[in-house]
Amino acid sequence: MSSFSNLRAKKDKKSYVNVPTVPRDQSSTSNSSPKAPLIDDVQDENALRELRIRDGLYSTLPEWLEIRVSAEEGRGLWAKQVLKAAAVLHAQHKKTKLVFAGARNECQMADWSIHKFECAALQRWFQAAQGVQLPPSDAVRCIARLLWNREKKGRDSIWAKEVDSMQSHHIVVTKGEQMDTKLIEDQAQLAHSLVQYLGVAAPQELAEQFGINSAGELVDVISKFTTNTFTLSDPSLTPIGACVSPAAALLNHSCNPNVVVVFPGADSSSKKGQPLLEVVALRDISPGEQLLTAYVDTTLPATLRQKALKETYSFTCHCNLCDRKQDVDPRESLWCPKKCGGTCSLPDIESEGTDLATLCTACKSPVPVSNLEEVLDAVRIGSEGLEKAEKLQYSEPDKAKRLTTNLIPLLTSAGLSHTTHPLLALTRLHQALLIDELSGAVMPSSQTGEEEAVVSPGVQLTEKDRQEHLDECIRAGSKIVTGLSALLAPGHPMIGIATAELGKLLAVDEIAVVDPQTNGGIIFPPTGPARLKLAYDMLMRARASLRIGFGARNEGGRVGRQVREDLVRLEKEIEVWTSGVKNVLADRSR
Numbered sequence: 001m002s003s004f005s006n007l008r009a010k011k012d013k014k015s016y017v018n019v020p021t022v023p024r025d026q027s028s029t030s031n032s033s034p035k036a037p038l039i040d041d042v043q044d045e046n047a048l049r050e051l052r053i054r055d056g057l058y059s060t061l062p063e064w065l066e067i068r069v070s071a072e073e074g075r076g077l078w079a080k081q082v083l084k085a086a087a088v089l090h091a092q093h094k095k096t097k098l099v100f101a102g103a104r105n106e107c108q109m110a111d112w113s114i115h116k117f118e119c120a121a122l123q124r125w126f127q128a129a130q131g132v133q134l135p136p137s138d139a140v141r142c143i144a145r146l147l148w149n150r151e152k153k154g155r156d157s158i159w160a161k162e163v164d165s166m167q168s169h170h171i172v173v174t175k176g177e178q179m180d181t182k183l184i185e186d187q188a189q190l191a192h193s194l195v196q197y198l199g200v201a202a203p204q205e206l207a208e209q210f211g212i213n214s215a216g217e218l219v220d221v222i223s224k225f226t227t228n229t230f231t232l233s234d235p236s237l238t239p240i241g242a243c244v245s246p247a248a249a250l251l252n253h254s255c256n257p258n259v260v261v262v263f264p265g266a267d268s269s270s271k272k273g274q275p276l277l278e279v280v281a282l283r284d285i286s287p288g289e290q291l292l293t294a295y296v297d298t299t300l301p302a303t304l305r306q307k308a309l310k311e312t313y314s315f316t317c318h319c320n321l322c323d324r325k326q327d328v329d330p331r332e333s334l335w336c337p338k339k340c341g342g343t344c345s346l347p348d349i350e351s352e353g354t355d356l357a358t359l360c361t362a363c364k365s366p367v368p369v370s371n372l373e374e375v376l377d378a379v380r381i382g383s384e385g386l387e388k389a390e391k392l393q394y395s396e397p398d399k400a401k402r403l404t405t406n407l408i409p410l411l412t413s414a415g416l417s418h419t420t421h422p423l424l425a426l427t428r429l430h431q432a433l434l435i436d437e438l439s440g441a442v443m444p445s446s447q448t449g450e451e452e453a454v455v456s457p458g459v460q461l462t463e464k465d466r467q468e469h470l471d472e473c474i475r476a477g478s479k480i481v482t483g484l485s486a487l488l489a490p491g492h493p494m495i496g497i498a499t500a501e502l503g504k505l506l507a508v509d510e511i512a513v514v515d516p517q518t519n520g521g522i523i524f525p526p527t528g529p530a531r532l533k534l535a536y537d538m539l540m541r542a543r544a545s546l547r548i549g550f551g552a553r554n555e556g557g558r559v560g561r562q563v564r565e566d567l568v569r570l571e572k573e574i575e576v577w578t579s580g581v582k583n584v585l586a587d588r589s590r
């Protein structure tokens with residue numbers, strides 16, 4: 001019988017050193033197609049035993065993908081044939097994976113046979129704390145579900161073996177290598193809470209009930225979870241929980257990915273029989289190229305991406321975006337102070353006291369150091385404010401909006417380009433807060449994580465205010481779409497969703513005519529038919545983008561299908577306008 005103790009024994013002979021090495025300069029972390037050995041070519045016995053690809057494991061993978069292994073990245077998925085952009089490369093249905101919908105979408109996809117364990121565990125958790133304790137974290141609840149599921153399916157089942165063979169970083173520590181201290185602390189804290197939640201009083205019970213024979217094995221389970229879990233998001237990319245899919249967890253990371261993992265079937269309104277998880281190609285992929293997805297938000301600058309990757313996944317990324325020295329990374333740039341239209345690199349925020357010199361890439365003018373110091377101060381304030389506003393977003397949306405409202409002009413006047421962090425992130429948050437305010441949204445309380453009707457306490461909006469809010473939302477949306485389009489691969493789901501959002505906002509009926517804001521003589525957003533035309537163009541763009549990011553075969557997912565309906569409606573509205581104008585012109589010429 002396979003158990004975590006067997007797994008440890010296998011893992012202790014971890015094969016990173018034994019597996020034929022891919023030299024660093026050919027490393028598969030770039031999107032080119034370096035040669036990692038095929039599993040079938042791996043001669044080393046330990047490597048083969050460790051990898052356990054055979055014996056029916058990963059049988060859900062389609063024939064156009066193969067598993068290869070490299071010394072640097074472990075296992076990965078590689079294309080065996082040309083894979084076209086927008087193609088769904090791998091799909092998994094609800095039955096074959098573990099999902100956990102967190103507080104915002106309670107148990108929608110829960111496996112009800114597991115639910116009874118969960119109810120008992122929750123009762124125990126609150127009783128033990130005599131009501132003064134916060135609920136267990138989503139991670140604790142999800143790992144517990146993973147363990148109950150493993151017992152239900154059997155420790156010898158294919159699913160359990162696939163879960164057991166997922167990568168764990170606890171092993172790296174046992175090999176005496178460095179592991180991030182924050183990661184170790186987080187894992188110890190999780191282990192403590194998990195034991196409490198599972199209600200096991202002694203190590204003996206953990207061994208009997210779950211086949212976990214030591215504290216090390218428990219940390220191993222936790223590490224597998226943190227290293228291999230996907231954030232489950234609804235079809236408009238709102239995070240709603242966690243998802244474990246051993247086959248999709250074979251995907252390695254690049255900050256310049258060629259595939260995305262999406263969840264078109266993650267809510268009750270999804271089409272019947274739709275897969276829960278899909279891996280979609282963002283662009284054409286050649287045979288022999290590795291499929292790479294992004295584990296972190298790639299609109300962030302390299303230092304923040306690397307920090308997040310190190311903390312959660314224990315590796316340093318060497319993808320072409322991280323290693324290539326770009327003249328100017330649009331994630332960290334400011335407009336040329338001479339206003340020539342070019343941009344300059346933002347010096348590293350940590351580089352205090354060192355050389356801050358930077359030149360405009362277009363006119364080559366130097367940026368005065370005093371300017372740069374001011375800019376770096378603004379970035380520091382902006383980053384702190386963003387963190388604060390994100391925390392307050394649901395509990396005190398008014399405070400959060402005050403922060404974004406004050407910080408955006410500060411960063412803009414400091415000269416930051418709109419693609420730069422944290423300006424783009426603040427703009428996205430600002431737009432989300434405005435939309436919530438406009439729609440009188442229901443917001444989850446930060447204390448309990450439960451959904452609670454927190455009606456936005458702001459004053460009742462007059463029609464004029466509403467129109468101004470709407471236009472502000474549109475202006476933010478336009479900056480977001482341009483920003484994301486400059487940073488992410490065309491067709492990335494985030495671009496599709498942001499463009500659809502903008503199109504829909506533009507298509508909202510204008511309530512009252514207010515003085516339109518001009519920007520160098522250009523009125524934005526426009527009014528009347530020009531606005532409808534822009535809405536139509538945006539929705540067309542959104543549709544094209546969503547059909548890539550969420551796959552063409554399901555029409556770009558739920559949002560893609562909604563956009564198609566919006567387009568039909570808008571076409572009619574535009575026709576009414578056009579024929580109305582024609583009638584007026586005809587009347588005049590009579």
Ligand SMILES: C[S@@+](CC[C@H](N)C(=O)[O-])C[C@H]1O[C@@H](n2cnc3c(N)ncnc32)[C@H](O)[C@@H]1O
Binds near residue numbers: 072316
């Ligand atoms: C979700 S797993 C991916 C599959 C994994 N390689 C395996 O063998 O099971 C994530 C882990 O893969 C490794 N990994 C993924 N992308 C990598 C990259 N670009 N460079 C180095 N290691 C990477 C890291 O160890 C990371 O924690």
